[in-house]
Structure formats: C-alpha cells, structure tokens
Amino acid sequence: MFSKQLWPLAFVVFILTSAFSVTSLPADIEKGRRKVVHVLEDDTGAVIVQTAPGKVVTHRGGSITLPCRFHHEPENTDPARIRIKWTKVTDALQFEDVFVALGRQQRVFGSYRGRVFLEQAGPGDASVIIQNVTLEDYGRYECEVTNDMEDDTGFVNLDLEGVVFPYYPREGRYKLNYHQAEDACKQQDAILASHSQLHKAWLEGLDWCNAGWLEDGSVQYPISHPRDQCGRKDTPAGVRNYGYRHKEDERYDSFCFTSKLNGKVYFLKRFKKVNYAEATKACIRDGSVVAKVGQLYAAWKFQLLDRCEAGWLEDGSIRYPIVNPRSRCGGSQPGVRHLGFPDKKFRLYGVYCFRINKEETAGGNKTTKSPTDSLKRRKSSNSIPMNVTRVI
Known part of the structure; x- marks a missing residue:
C-alpha cells in the first residue's frame, strides 16, 4: 500500500479548462478564464492522488468538474487494472456511491445516472463532470484510485452559489421536527442548509432570532445584532448553536438553502x-x-x-x-x-x-449531452470555452 500521507515539499500547478463548468460571473470576465488546481508531491516525486485544495463552485443547473488526478509507479501500469471510484460523503460514517470505472467499464449510481462522466483529459485523469447540478449534489466527494493492492484517496468539496432563508409554516413558529423541516424546505424548492451555508449567510448579514434545523440535525440561528430577546445583548454576534437535537420529538423552525x-x-x-x-x-x-x-x-x-x-x-x-x-x-x-x-x-x-425555461423537458430536467460530444464540437469549431469552474 502507498502511504496516504502527503509530505509538503513542492506545489505543482495543474491547469484545467472546462467548457462544462459554470459560474454566475459576467460573460466578459469568464472568457479565457482558467481554473487552477494545486497538488502536492511526496519526497520521492511520486504523486498518488491529487485533488482541489479548496472547493469548486457552481450553481443549480450548471455543470462542474470535480478534479482528481493520479500517478502510479511504475508508469507502465496496465490502465485496465486501475479502478476509479467516486463517492459522496454524507456524514462521518456513511458514503453514497456516485461513479466507478475499471478500465473501459463504467457505472453511474442513483440520481447521478445520465449526469456524471469521466472527463478523460489524458493519462492519470480521474476527474468527473457532473451535469445539471442539483441542490442535493452539494457536499464532499471522495476520489479513490486503486491499482491491485495499492490505493489512495483525495477529497473535493462541491459548493453552490445560493441563498439561505429561514422558514416556518402557516401553523406558526417552532412547529417542525427534523423530518418535517426537511420536507418543508423541499416543498419550497430548497433543501435544509448546512452549517457552513448558514455561517456564510451570517457573514453576509443574515440576522434571525428563531432557532432552526440544519441538515446535520443541529439547531442553530444567526445573530448579527445582539439584543436581549435573542440571547442577551452583551453576548457577541455569531451563529448560536443548540447542538444536535432529537429529530422526532423536538420542534423548531428550519433554515433552507436554494440556488x-x-x-x-x-x-x-x-x-x-x-x-x-x-x-x-x-x-x-x-x-x-x-x-x-x-x-x-x-x-x-x-x-x-x-x-x-x-x-x-x-x-x-x-x-x-x-x-x-x-x-x-x-x-x-x-x-x-x-x-x-x-x-x-x-x-x-x-x-x-x-x-x-423553455429548454426544460416535460420531466423537469434539462436535456444533457455527453462531454465527449461537446469536446468534439469545440475542437471542430476552435471555439474558446466560455464557462469555467471556479476554485476557492
């Protein structure tokens, strides 16, 4: 087994350009913009698995590249024996299968079917493209590369540009258990917000004096202007945290996220x-x-x-x-x-x-085409990619 520890010696800059990745940047800024991914080498010069050091950002309905590259020694390893697997980390102990490839054999799982493809940008590229990104795609992904008994993993955080909003139903405040809060957000074209999304919203000025459920089962609320009716005036501003609560018995509002x-x-x-x-x-x-x-x-x-x-x-x-x-x-x-x-x-x-939008299909999903077809079109027209992935 190769060691999974990466020793900090040098940074290699790997430049990826992708016509499938999108942001809300104006078109004149996006032209020619490149995505820069930094990767680490160990003291022998052998790079195992390389992924984005920060997070990749898109929005709902866009396309995004989850960058991952690998290197094996000796370099004449049979490509047919290399296994690439992508999973989503749903919590500390659970994983959701996304994509797996062994040589030319590939399989996509669950809601990712028809939306996830290998980027295939050359030898050692294990990156995948997710098309028609959904709210549920937000989160942390693991890229695992295995060659016989040797393997290594890297992680990519997929973030979405969006907005957090507090929500309570017609019945009033503090009427929702965790599952009801989850359903309430879905009914309003949203999902339960994560702690990081709520914290970012607080940094942008969100101030709300009622506690609400988050996707991890915790109950929190953001205070930008401390006051006595919201946890005492003399306490500092911040995201107040009640901790993890009983998902069935306890009732609060909800904090939802949409894009x-x-x-x-x-x-x-x-x-x-x-x-x-x-x-x-x-x-x-x-x-x-x-x-x-x-x-x-x-x-x-x-x-x-x-x-x-x-x-x-x-x-x-x-x-x-x-x-x-x-x-x-x-x-x-x-x-x-x-x-x-x-x-x-x-x-x-x-x-x-x-x-x-008019381009929406009757089933509510955009018509998607494989990255290979789009790449062929770009090569034939010699066009410059207009849409990019942004790495923070």
Whole structure:
C-alpha cells in the first residue's frame, strides 16, 4: 500500500479548462478564464492522488468538474487494472456511491445516472463532470484510485452559489421536527442548509432570532445584532448553536438553502387584487404557476428581483423582494419581506408567478449531452470555452 500521507515539499500547478463548468460571473470576465488546481508531491516525486485544495463552485443547473488526478509507479501500469471510484460523503460514517470505472467499464449510481462522466483529459485523469447540478449534489466527494493492492484517496468539496432563508409554516413558529423541516424546505424548492451555508449567510448579514434545523440535525440561528430577546445583548454576534437535537420529538423552525433557478419569477400585473384561489388561476392562465418561497428568494438573489408590492406565494404566505431598500418598502435593509399567512379569501394582494425555461423537458430536467460530444464540437469549431469552474 502507498502511504496516504502527503509530505509538503513542492506545489505543482495543474491547469484545467472546462467548457462544462459554470459560474454566475459576467460573460466578459469568464472568457479565457482558467481554473487552477494545486497538488502536492511526496519526497520521492511520486504523486498518488491529487485533488482541489479548496472547493469548486457552481450553481443549480450548471455543470462542474470535480478534479482528481493520479500517478502510479511504475508508469507502465496496465490502465485496465486501475479502478476509479467516486463517492459522496454524507456524514462521518456513511458514503453514497456516485461513479466507478475499471478500465473501459463504467457505472453511474442513483440520481447521478445520465449526469456524471469521466472527463478523460489524458493519462492519470480521474476527474468527473457532473451535469445539471442539483441542490442535493452539494457536499464532499471522495476520489479513490486503486491499482491491485495499492490505493489512495483525495477529497473535493462541491459548493453552490445560493441563498439561505429561514422558514416556518402557516401553523406558526417552532412547529417542525427534523423530518418535517426537511420536507418543508423541499416543498419550497430548497433543501435544509448546512452549517457552513448558514455561517456564510451570517457573514453576509443574515440576522434571525428563531432557532432552526440544519441538515446535520443541529439547531442553530444567526445573530448579527445582539439584543436581549435573542440571547442577551452583551453576548457577541455569531451563529448560536443548540447542538444536535432529537429529530422526532423536538420542534423548531428550519433554515433552507436554494440556488439559481431554471426559470423566472415575476410579479403578475393585474388591475385588481386577488385572493389565493384567484392568484393560482391567474398564474396558470399566464402559462406559469404560483412561485414557491425558495423561488422568490432565488429570484431576489440571482435575478435581482425588486418589487415593492406584496403578493401570494404557493404556501399561502405574502411576501415581496427588495434589492434597493427605500422607506416606503419596509425598512433600510435589502431582503424578502414576509407579511405572514393571511386568510386565503382576502383580496388584498397580487401574486408572484414562476415560469420554467423553455429548454426544460416535460420531466423537469434539462436535456444533457455527453462531454465527449461537446469536446468534439469545440475542437471542430476552435471555439474558446466560455464557462469555467471556479476554485476557492
């Protein structure tokens, strides 16, 4: 067995360019941009498994390369005897199979079928491309390379550009156990946020005085402006942590995470205010559906949707997004304003609708093509890759 310890002597810079990886950077910045991955050598010069030192970043619906390279000595090792396996680390003791290849034989597992391919950028490349990235793809991945009895592993963290938002249902605050919180986020086009996502949101100014579930089963809440009603005024700002709670018996709110939309949220212009049933019918007549809470937050974050008009959402709540704060629109901070859950018979509000992109298929997934086909097209046209992977 090769030692899995990497001795810090020198850094080798491996340059990857990928036309499949995307970010929200403007197109004029993305042109010609390259992804830089640093890898380590041991004191014999033999590199075992090399992966990205930080994290790779994309958004929902994009494509991303999880970089991994390997080197075996002697170099004349039969490629057919090299096994490449990718797994997702779901927690400290559990792994989810993603992809495995032995020579030319390959297999993709579960929800990754049809979306994961070897990059095949040359000898020693174990990188995989994930297409049509989903919210659930977020997390930590392990790249394992095995040659007979020798093996080594490396890890890649896949991050998503997105937004965290607190959520509670019509029934009120602190009504959700862990599983109900998980379902509530999914119903609003989101997933339970991770601790790192909540911490990043706090760094960006999220301040919320009610504790909520996170994906690891802990209960936390972010405080940017300490006050007595939120854990004492004299305590420092930060993410307050209740620790891991009983998933069945204890009840809190939830913190959800969502990313870029495969569609558009818009306020439906009407001369008259509508009740909930009329709002639903109005969106359908316009070729859309009533927007979910997560979709409105994503539109606020990525579309920069700014509308000082309250409207119905799918869960029966009334909200509106503010990018440029003004006094008549609910305060001095940007955000999605929440006016609660009124009686659905009230004709006091407008409605926010959501329309999926035209390229979406009937099943809700984008049509994907294999990286090999796209590479052939790029070579034939000599075009410059426009989309890149960003490594932090």
